Amino acid sequence: MLADLERLVELQRLDSEIAEGEAAAAAIPGVIRRIEEQLMKAKAALDAVTAETDRMTKLRRQQERELEEVTDQLKKRQSRLFEIKTNQEYSAVLKEIEGLKHKVSVLEEAILVLLDQIEVELKARAEEEQRVRSSEAEALRDTQRKEAELRQLRGRLSELQGARKSRSKNVESSLLQQYLRLLKSRAGLAVAPARDGSCEGCHVALTPQLYNEVRRNEEILTCERCGRILYGKG
Numbered sequence: 001m002l003a004d005l006e007r008l009v010e011l012q013r014l015d016s017e018i019a020e021g022e023a024a025a026a027a028i029p030g031v032i033r034r035i036e037e038q039l040m041k042a043k044a045a046l047d048a049v050t051a052e053t054d055r056m057t058k059l060r061r062q063q064e065r066e067l068e069e070v071t072d073q074l075k076k077r078q079s080r081l082f083e084i085k086t087n088q089e090y091s092a093v094l095k096e097i098e099g100l101k102h103k104v105s106v107l108e109e110a111i112l113v114l115l116d117q118i119e120v121e122l123k124a125r126a127e128e129e130q131r132v133r134s135s136e137a138e139a140l141r142d143t144q145r146k147e148a149e150l151r152q153l154r155g156r157l158s159e160l161q162g163a164r165k166s167r168s169k170n171v172e173s174s175l176l177q178q179y180l181r182l183l184k185s186r187a188g189l190a191v192a193p194a195r196d197g198s199c200e201g202c203h204v205a206l207t208p209q210l211y212n213e214v215r216r217n218e219e220i221l222t223c224e225r226c227g228r229i230l231y232g233k234g
Contacts, residue, residue, distance in 0.1 A: 001217040001231070007171050008179055008220075009231055012191035014164045018157060019188045025153045028146050035139050035146075042135040046128040053121040060114045067107040074100040175220065179229065186228055193233035194223075202226035 001009075077097045084090045168176060182190035192201030194214045199206055204225040206214065214221050215232035222229055 002219060004172060004175055005217055005220060005229075005231055007167060008175070008191050008229055011164065011167050011171060011179065012189070014160055014167060015183060015188065015190075018160045018164065021153050021157045021160065025150055025157065028150045028153075032143055032146050035142050039132075039135050039139040042128070042132045046125070046132050049121060049125045049128050053118060053125055056114055056118045056121060060111060060118065063107055063111050063114065067104065067111065070100055070103050070107060074104060182228060186226060190229060192223070192226075192228045192230060194230045195233055199223040199226060199228060199230060201228040206230075 074097060077093055077100060080093055081090065081097075084093060171179065179190045186201065189201050192199055194200065194206060194211055197205055197208070197211050201223060202225050204223070206223065210221065210224065213219070214230045217232050220229060
């Protein structure tokens, strides 16, 4: 293979690997953000269940205090029955007692319902707490793995960029400029192999004469369709 062509092929290989590595490195922060977002969702679900449990517990305490007050009122009204002198007042107090008994019954029923609901919420909270613990461990493990992957990628990119800088010095200036223009205008692929009669950069068939000349790898030739520098392969 012509020395200049061989250098361009190697330079393209390096640039392709660099582009691939840079894309992979650029994607990792987004992956880490998604890991953090999933953990935040798990914590938000726990917060919601905890808030509901706290609300119900507070309501239960309020109702228990109210039940104590109503029960105390009931006892006082019942005690008064022995002090009443008139039938009219006796009937009025009996009516109050019946009303207070009904209120006690309603409050007791409401408290029992709340206790059942709180039990369900406490179970749900325990499940959410376990889910958060699992999510935290998984998030830490995945984040550390991605950060290690990013460090490895950055190290490899540093090596590749060093090699690219060294290799590009050996390419003739005008040829290097042609390569760089193509690299920019052809989506990162300036040098493409020709195989089975076609340019693998644009997948358009080459003329038989051009294809035969490309396969010899003895000169710098370009695709008539996309302008990429061609080399014979296979």
